[in-house]
Amino acid sequence: MSLKKVLNPLRAEISSPLLERTGFRNIFDMFESTWKKHPNKDIVLYKIETAHWGSMTYTDMRDGALDCAAGLLFLGLSKKDRVTFVCNNRYEWMMMDLALHRIGAINVTNYVTPDPEKLVLSELSFNINNSGSRVAFVASRYLYRFMEGMEDNMFPTLEKIIVFDMEDDNQDRKDIISFSEFLKIGRKHKALLSKYNEKVTLDDTATIIYTSGSTGVPKGVELTHGNLLSNVENILTMIDLRETDIEMSFLPLGHVFERIINYLLIRFGGTVGYAESINTIADDAQVIKPTVFPSVPRVFEKFKAKVEENARSKGGLSYSIYKWATGVGSKVTDGKKDPFTLLQYSIAKKLVFDKVVKKLGGRVRFFVSSSAPLSRETANFFKSMNFQILEAYGMTEAGPLISINRNGKERIGTVGEFIPELQWKIADDGEIWIKGPSIMKGFWNRPDAEAEAFEDGWFKTGDIGTVSEDGYLTITDRKKNxxxxxxxxxxxxxxxxxxxxxxxxxxxxxxxxxxxxxxxxxxxxxxxxxxxxxxxxxxxxxxxxxxxxxxxxxxxxxxxxxxxxxxxxxxxxxxxxxxxxxxxxxxxxxxxxxxxxxxxxxxxxxxxxxxxxxxx
The missing domain is CATH 3.30.300.30 (ANL, C-terminal domain)
Structure with missing residues (x-):
C-alpha cells in the first residue's frame, strides 16, 4: 500500500519505498509477520515481584492481543475510537497497543510519575478530554489517585476503566473491571473479531501523543501506522540490530522514542525487557542482561558520576587506577593500538572496565541516547570503556527519529546522519526543516498549530543546527531557548x-x-x-x-x-x-x-x- 497520500494540505506529498517493500498494512501486520517467523521466541521479560520474573512468547502476546481486541469490540469500540493509558511500562501495555492496532483504535498516551501521589490529574484530564478517550487502562497503584479525579468529574468522556493488577471482586461500580476479567470477556467473544470488517491502513492514526507542555498548552501529535513503520524501516538501514537483541526498557512508553525502540525489536524478532522503574535499572539489568540500552543523557550522566564516585570513595590508589584505565581506553578508541598500549588496555579491562560492564548485565552492545544533547565528557567516558553510544535526534512530530549515528561510525558531538528517506534543509536563521514519510499527520483538533508548524510542505523543527560536509548533524540549541x-x-x-x-x-x-x-x-x-x-x-x-x-x-x-x-x-x-x-x-x-x-x-x-x- 502506498503512502503517497497527502494527509494534511500543509504537508508535502510523502512516500516510503522502504516501507512499501515490506507489504505491511499496519503495525499489527508487522507484528504478525514476526510472529510467523518466531512463534516460540520470547517477546517480553517482566518482573512479577522482587527477584521473580516472567516471560511471554510471540504466540502468547498474539493470543493476548487478540483477546484484548475482541474485548474492545465487545465494549463497543471500533476504528478511530480513542483509548488511554495510566500505567508504568509493562507487558500489558504492549498487548493492548497491539490490540488497538488490530482494530484501528487509537492509543492515547500519558506520562505517569513513579510516585502515584504525584500523578498530575490536570494533565490527565486535558489529554483524556481533548482526545475524547472512551476507555482508560489504569495500573492498580494509580487507581486511588485516578479515582480522585473521577469523583471530581475530571474525565467526563470515559465510559469504562480497566485496572491492571486488580483482583476480581464484586465492587458496586459497573464502570470499573479488572484486566483479568476483561481478558475473559475477550476470550468469550472472540468470534467478534472474525466478523469485524474494518480495514486498518497505513494512513490511519495509530496514536495521539501529547507534548509535555513545557512552554504552553499541550498539543496532541497524531502519528499514523505509516509514520511509525516508515521510521522503523529507515532506522533499520542505519543500526546493527539483531534478532538475538534484548532491550532494556525503562523510559516511559508514553514517549514515542521508547515505543519506536520497542517496535524495532518486534520488527526483528528481538526481546523487550521491562525494568520495574528507572530506580531499579542496575538490579534489573542483572536479570534482563540487555544488549541494546536506549536512554537519555541525564541517566548516562548519573551512571558516570556513580562510577567515578565509587572509584574515588575506595581511596587514592583505586581512583588513580580508574583514571589510568580510562586514559588508556581513550588512547585505544582514538586509534592508538601499538602492542604496549593494547597490553595496558587488557589490564585496564580486567581491573576496571569488566566491572563496569557487569553492572549493566555484561552484554550491552550499544546504547542509544536521545531527547537532549549528550555532553562530550560523558560520551568520552563510555567510549573509553569501548562502549558504543549512538547519539540520535528526534521529536514526536517526526515519528520520531530524524538522525542517528551508525554503529562503528559514531562521531561524538553530533547526532549522526539523517535517516535516508527524510529530506532536510537549514533555513536562513539556522533552523532545521524536514519533510518525509514519518512526519506527523497533524495536531489533534489544532489546525492553527499545524499552520504554524509547516511552511511550504516543510516541518519546522524549532531546533538550530549545522551539517558537516559529510552529512553529520550537530544541534546547537532550541530556537525558542x-x-x-x-x-x-x-x-x-x-x-x-x-x-x-x-x-x-x-x-x-x-x-x-x-x-x-x-x-x-x-x-x-x-x-x-x-x-x-x-x-x-x-x-x-x-x-x-x-x-x-x-x-x-x-x-x-x-x-x-x-x-x-x-x-x-x-x-x-x-x-x-x-x-x-x-x-x-x-x-x-x-x-x-x-x-x-x-x-x-x-x-x-x-x-x-x-x-x-x-x-x-
Missing amino acids: LIKTSNGKYVPPAPIEDKLVSNQYISQAMVIGDNRPHCSAIIVPDFQRLESYAQENNIHYTNYQELAENPSIRNFYQEVIKKETLHLPHHEQPKKVLIGSTEWTWESGELTPTQKVRRTIILKKFRNEIEKLYSS
Missing part, C-alpha cells in the same frame, strides 16, 4: 549547560540572561561531593539549603563556573550564580518525563532570586 541579552548578543544555553554539568560538583544547570545585561547560571550541586568539599574546608551547615546559601559555597561555584567557561566568548560566560537546594525532578515539575529542563517552571520558581541577583 536562544538567549538575547540586553546588549543584543545571542547566546545558545545548551552547550554552556553541557559544559557546566560535566564538572563533578554540578549536577544540573540552566543558563539565563534573556533581556539582561549578562548571562547567569542556576545550578543544583552534586551534594554528595559538595558535602565532602564542605567538610574538608570546615564549612558548617545543618541542611542543604543552608549549605547552598553559604557565601563560601557561592564563591566556590563562581570560580568553578568561571573555570569551566573561560574558553567561551565573553558574552556567553555566566557572570553570577544561583544555587538550588533540591534536585530538579519530573515529580516536582522542573523536568519533563524525558528529563529535559522545563525552563519556564524553573524561571518561575527562582523568579525572586533572579530579580535580586540582577538588581545587585
